[in-house]
Amino acid sequence: MAESLAINGIDDSPRGRLLSAAAHLFRDKGFDRTTVRDIAASVGIQSGSIFHHFKTKEDILYAVMEEVIHFNTERLRQAIAAHHSGKDRLRALIRAELQSIVGDTAEAMTVMVTEWRCLSADKQARALKLRGIYEQLWLDVLSDLHDQGDFTTDPFIMRRLLTGMTGWAPNWFDREGPLSLDDLADIMLARVIGESAS
């Protein structure tokens, strides 16, 4: 229960604890099957007290997504800044996204993918705008590689294939298993630029 109470990028304020607990429950049971009573109970307060911190239950979901997008966009920026060649940058992006998805922000990231449609249309639009910044970082790196001739497939399509590969990882990847995240990142990298260069 206390296994991963803290989600990276979310502080330890009452609001932060509420968000972490919500992310955990939303991932486990889904947004609809999680009640405000569940969330309240897991931080030790009564259900009515939730609404002092958030106007609606949906606002909690949105806040989880907003926080995790901001945190991981910054992580992507740092991954790019830390390398100079297109290939090294792409490997770093893949590694960073895997870390987001099966590592320290796994719960909130999974929630973002699986509970997306539980957001109202206008909140979806707002979150989509934030996600657009994140995606642009990917597309810049992929376009550079494409222009250098490292792969021929359209960069937009390649990004979508990568999104699928990384996004599915929580359903099978075992962090205690023999395959490391770095190994997996290299395997995915090879799907883009081939196995030749290493």
Added chain:
Amino acid sequence: MAESLAINGIDDSPRGRLLSAAAHLFRDKGFDRTTVRDIAASVGIQSGSIFHHFKTKEDILYAVMEEVIHFNTERLRQAIAAHHSGKDRLRALIRAELQSIVGDTAEAMTVMVTEWRCLSADKQARALKLRGIYEQLWLDVLSDLHDQGDFTTDPFIMRRLLTGMTGWAPNWFDREGPLSLDDLADIMLARVIGESAS
């Protein structure tokens, strides 16, 4: 509303119409946000009448999944039987799965992926057994290719990467767009065996 009332592999009986309507609603709104009143209304009956055909709402969800797994497992079998080389078989499998996921059984397949956890544990186990047969067909073909030296990555991992790629396609692929399903299948095939051989 009548856009794709029929899901391939589900007949036109009252039960079949109920399943198709449910699949459509489950994909659009999710299992939890779809009420039995919604399903009943979309086939023109009252909510109480649903329970003459299905014991519980969850049984409807399970039936949708069971039907679509059976139908698409058979499609995979035919794809394999129609080709002889490992590479042609893999391309046919990818093409068949894309057809399942963004084509004629798109709604039910999406439901299977996104509403999986809405099934009770015992129904999940039953559905998982059916899915195991489907997955084994993939693994046989991938293992053959691996043993022939067409790729070096572990076949289990390769299958999971492919699952991610095809499973994400409904979120972006446009059947009216310039990219055909055959094109996309070839692009995904190249992620496995490289772009060299054509």
Added chain:
DNA sequence: GTCTATAAAGTGATAGAC
């Protein structure tokens, strides 16, 4: 900032007539 109490609405499922 949290509590208790409750309003207001919706839910899956059942019973029995036709």
Added chain:
DNA sequence: GTCTATCACTTTATAGAC
């Protein structure tokens, strides 16, 4: 096989005391 009517329960959110 579908209808009407309804039960029993759960849900989000609010109000006002402390």
